Amino acid sequence: METTQKINEHLGPVFKEVLPAISNAGIKYWVFGGVGVAGINGKYIRENQDIDIYVQEEDFWKLEPILKDLVEKHGAWDADNWTLTYSMLKRHKRPKFALNIKKVERFEVIPVYRILGGIEVRVTDPTILSEDALIQEEKYLDGQQFFSAPESVVKKLLKDMVEVRIKNYNETEHIKEEYKYILDMRSLFPEDVVRDVIERFNKKADENKSKQS
Numbered sequence: 001m002e003t004t005q006k007i008n009e010h011l012g013p014v015f016k017e018v019l020p021a022i023s024n025a026g027i028k029y030w031v032f033g034g035v036g037v038a039g040i041n042g043k044y045i046r047e048n049q050d051i052d053i054y055v056q057e058e059d060f061w062k063l064e065p066i067l068k069d070l071v072e073k074h075g076a077w078d079a080d081n082w083t084l085t086y087s088m089l090k091r092h093k094r095p096k097f098a099l100n101i102k103k104v105e106r107f108e109v110i111p112v113y114r115i116l117g118g119i120e121v122r123v124t125d126p127t128i129l130s131e132d133a134l135i136q137e138e139k140y141l142d143g144q145q146f147f148s149a150p151e152s153v154v155k156k157l158l159k160d161m162v163e164v165r166i167k168n169y170n171e172t173e174h175i176k177e178e179y180k181y182i183l184d185m186r187s188l189f190p191e192d193v194v195r196d197v198i199e200r201f202n203k204k205a206d207e208n209k210s211k212q213s
Helices: 006-024 033-041 063-073 151-168 180-188 191-212
Strands: 030-032 051-056 083-089 094-101 104-115 118-122 126-129 137-141 144-148
Touching (some): 006 051, 006 063, 006 094, 006 104, 006 144, 030 033, 033 051, 033 151, 033 180, 063 094, 151 191
Parallel strands (some): 030 144, 051 104
Antiparallel strands (some): 083 094, 104 118, 137 144
């Protein structure tokens, strides 16, 4: 069985080139999602397809030329074939840049917004975080250095994202224990909290199944 370090080797170019290029331009960033969770644990919990970061709203568009330069360096003539995509979550007017390497998304960045009462993150549904969301903490994974928010912020964002997944869960099968959000939750929260999340996923699945019968 491959180690979690081995199955996350594809993130190497992001750690080695993308994140340093952003920092060298004087732009602060914060890793969240599965790699943010791994940073708190000091090790990978599972395979992560990509690295998710957020930056402050005023810095978001400054990233475009930086990312374009990296694509120019690793374009179609390079075996890795880097490409840059832009998309907009229209419902909440939230833009996103993503880098694809070998035709797979390996990096994405979204802006966060200062509002009265905190920092708004629009991953799917908006989440309001404290000002601590803009505190950078240095983390390491397998010798790779990066920046993330404090543990309380990463946990809050994860919990809110899970709540959205439960609300929108449209499957009729019970949630699998190896579902990525369950693995992430289990690494940061007490088991009773994780069991409650699983039970609510499964309750939603049962409700969906009963509607179809």
